[in-house]
Amino acid sequence: MTTASKSIGVFISEEKIQARVSELAAQINRDYENQEIILVCVLNGSFIFCADLIRQIKVPVQIETVSLSSYEGTESTGQVSFRLDVKQSLVGKNVILVEDIVDTGLTISFLLKHMKLKNVASLKLCSLLLKRARLKVEVPVDYLGFDIEDKFVIGYGLDFDGRYRELPYIGVYGE
Ligand code: IMP
Numbered sequence: 096m097t098t099a100s101k102s103i104g105v106f107i108s109e110e111k112i113q114a115r116v117s118e119l120a121a122q123i124n125r126d127y128e129n130q131e132i133i134l135v136c137v138l139n140g141s142f143i144f145c146a147d148l149i150r151q152i153k154v155p156v157q158i159e160t161v162s163l164s165s166y167e168g169t170e171s172t173g174q175v176s177f178r179l180d181v182k183q184s185l186v187g188k189n190v191i192l193v194e195d196i197v198d199t200g201l202t203i204s205f206l207l208k209h210m211k212l213k214n215v216a217s218l219k220l221c222s223l224l225l226k227r228a229r230l231k232v233e234v235p236v237d238y239l240g241f242d243i244e245d246k247f248v249i250g251y252g253l254d255f256d257g258r259y260r261e262l263p264y265i266g267v268y269g270e
Contacts, residue, residue, distance in 0.1 A: 103266035120151035140195030143252035175205040196224040200234040
């Protein structure tokens, strides 16, 4: 792998990602027919996933963003904290958290607990990726893109120390 030429092997192709995003959006459109939803984009990793997903949502939809911190390099610190919370009241709203990847599950369970305190009408989780073998806590993923093995992945919004988010596919860091 050379960072200059970005010759990083394809783990999940752009075509596969786009096809799965369409399926997830179709599922959300069916589940929330005649209802309004708020997608909560978990920054920074899910900004591309969220942008692709929202453009295929047919029910009335709004977007909010949150930012949390827990990662340094390729290892979770396990200490989750808020950098940025949503700007509007979520009381009585149908909320879907949109996450790039659930690894240990510590980040998203922290966020799910926090969101439940906001008296939402419903709360669901949509994650593009899940590393099931790495879970340290149980996480209910209502809409899942891909269940992947324990590899550190980059691209399609996912980074390694801030790099590689722009790749249109998902690759494995170091392979
Ligand atoms: P968790 O708290 O261990 O579930 O970590 C979740 C967060 O860690 C994700 O939102 C990502 O930002 C980051 N993360 C976990 N695994 C990876 C990976 O393989 N590549 C890039 N980021 C990752």
